[in-house]
Amino acid sequence: xxxxxxxxxxxxxxxxxxxxxxxxxxxxxxxxxxxxxxxxxxxxxxxxxxxxxxxxxxxxxxxxxxxxxxxxxxxxxxxxxxxxxxxxxx
Numbered sequence: 001x002x003x004x005x006x007x008x009x010x011x012x013x014x015x016x017x018x019x020x021x022x023x024x025x026x027x028x029x030x031x032x033x034x035x036x037x038x039x040x041x042x043x044x045x046x047x048x049x050x051x052x053x054x055x056x057x058x059x060x061x062x063x064x065x066x067x068x069x070x071x072x073x074x075x076x077x078x079x080x081x082x083x084x085x086x087x088x089x090x
Contacts, residue, residue, distance in 0.1 A: 002062040007051035022077040044081040
């Protein structure tokens, strides 16, 4: 299943949502491609989705949940990739 939070995260003059899958990264990438989200929007375990694409993501089947729920869903699925675990060693 695909999930996203409401567009509430400001950056570069826009509001953004986070899009995740609780099944696999392959499912997430396929959905993002269908949504027209560029691969550069992928950040470790989620896609950053601009507010303009929010309604389309919901129309395509993503379920809207609170931000904290996204983190719980990722953890439960074993797909959470925190920054401190993905930084390259120095």
